[in-house]
Amino acid sequence: MGNRAPGNRRSVFSRLGANRDLRLFLLVLPLLAFVVVTVMIPVGQFLYRAVDNDLLAENLKLTAASLADWSPDQGVPGEASFRALAHDIRNAREAGTLGQVAQALNQQITGVRNGFIKAAMLVDEPDAVTVEDLTRVIPALGEVPLWSLLKSAQSRWTDFYLLQSIDLERDQAGAIVNVPADRAIFRDIIWRTIAISVNVTLICILLSLPVAHVLANARPPWSGILLALVLFPLWTSLLVRTVSWIIILQGEGPVNATLLFLGLIEEPLRLVYTRGSLYIAMVQVLLPLMILSILSVLLKLPKELLRAATSLGANWWQGYWRVLLPLLSPGILTGSAIVFVFALGYYITPTLIGGPRDQMLSSYVAQFTNKTLNWGLAGALAVQLMALLLIAGLGWAAFRRLGRRS
């Protein structure tokens, strides 16, 4: 393959070549099918929840239709819309979907859930329901925002959750604005997730370079033992590893006891449940991945490189910085990609060893998925996480290109 001249490229598609490509394709087909079925379809479905408005569109058909010509500046709509809503509530009650509808509306306007569930008892005869009856159980019907929300059921898609996941919302006129400061949390969480992942990656690079160097130059019995030590954290259960750190770092733990004994501090330092302890625990797990990536490149380089550089007049540091490090950069890049991507998805470790302000994006995805069943917001946050991955991937590709060109 390597010695095929560029001008000869057409021949790849000669009958023989095409057959070979087809065979290769058939060989990876099972893997491709597996990835599509087990990863891409479920992930795609979950991400779709971020914009899915089917539930409201299905269940609030009549109301949305009655609001077709209505706009928020007209104020609360007339009796016909109230009656349409009563019909929708009764239909949803019969279909068993009223609870979900109430929950979904409550995600967008806090405090309407119980009203919609109580309204189920009023709507046996929807045409007899009055504006006053409905407004009594659902007071928010006396104001415009809820009606704007009900009108949004005209569409099968919504941008509410995607906007919410970056602290934005639509105002009455439909323009996109920042949410008030006392509700803005997600940008902070996204930045925190990026910062933690970047810092963990940088710390891993700094710690891995010397270790990889030692490993590459160690002699047989030692190289094996050192490698086993490096890999050890990977083989330990996540829980055991994290809990050990809690024990080591806590107020009466060995670290504080030693510092106190040496007289370096007067009262125990707060080491655990901080950003610092989170870094320690994450770096310990991810470090082997970085070391192995760098080592795989380092072992292929001739050992005499540094000596050659020094013999040509460079000091050790210059030799390392200007000769060895650029050659190691593919390993560093690969390692960084692996470590960064792993770090982005962390959530059990931050829960156990970080404080409430050290929780990462994935914790919130888990919380909204599992606990509050707000799959729209969970999907939107997952979209943000995927966007981060995509940006990281593009950055990585750009770096590699740059590296190859120089």
Add this chain to the structure above:
Amino acid sequence: MKSRIVTAAALALIAATASAQAEESMTAVGWGGSWNEAYDKGVFQPFTAESGIKVNLDEWGGEIAKLRTQIESNAIVYDFVSVEAPALEIGCAEGLFEKLPDAVYAEKDSYLPGTIHPCGMASDTWATVMVYDGAKLKDGPKSWADFWDVEKIPGKRGMLGQAQYTLENALMADGVAPGEVYDVLRSEGGVDRAFAALDRIKPHVVWWTSSTNALQNLSAGEVVMTDLYNARVTAENEKGSNYVIVWEAGFFYGTDMWAIVKGAPNRDNAVKFVEFFAKPENQAGFPKLYAYGVGHKDVEKHLTAEQLERLPTSAKNLPYAAVYDTDYWAENKEALEQRFQAWLAQ
């Protein structure tokens, strides 16, 4: 000869499958660990002995998302689950659970507030209480106002890092009686008042996310007092610690509820269990072994004074208590947790 052995083996196999089919069972899902052990020993084993229905006990973290996916994909494996009361409220409205048998729900006046629901009955009542280490602090706090008073008792305070359960404590510290906390929270400016109270204690708080880390903070002396789930405290004291629960400061109790999953494969067996569990003497099997209460008021008659004293719902502790309002939290949880996070970040 050989064929006879094969025939015998085949017959044995058929017999085995037949008896496996004949054996009635159900899959119940609890919170794991010592909680599951206590339920197994105190309640499920007696049930199996009486009914012949075998109970497979599984564990989870209350993720009702699992139920939603099982029901949506029509692959239901759980028959009977314990969920937190707000999740029961949401799941019941969404149609994830069967209704309780009429005869059982008709007894609702014999149950403590918040421990029975059209879709479920209490599997355990737990409380978030104020705790300090009696070995380190001689003159401990008596009220939530003391908890807030860092001049009277200096030192850091441990608090659960979320809005739910914390806003309640903040209002108690601000002088609101437990029974009136939700009236205040629902009224104009009530939530602001709770956050204003939290502003005052914020610089002195070490926030916790799991009860294990709360307990470690307390035992390591990182905090002088903390809020914590009462059974965790009892379990530590049984191992020799001297933690003191300040019941009289006021506390809230919450309930986890047993519920039958909609479309459960062994629905009838789960219903039989509910009927069995509706009898107070059978409910008592759990609090005998664990420091969490159950729903029926008559359970007290079947417990010793010592077993009673450690329960949030005993006659001695109940006067200081109010129940967590699941309606309130089902509606406001997401918005208030968001506000709490934003407040933490300030």
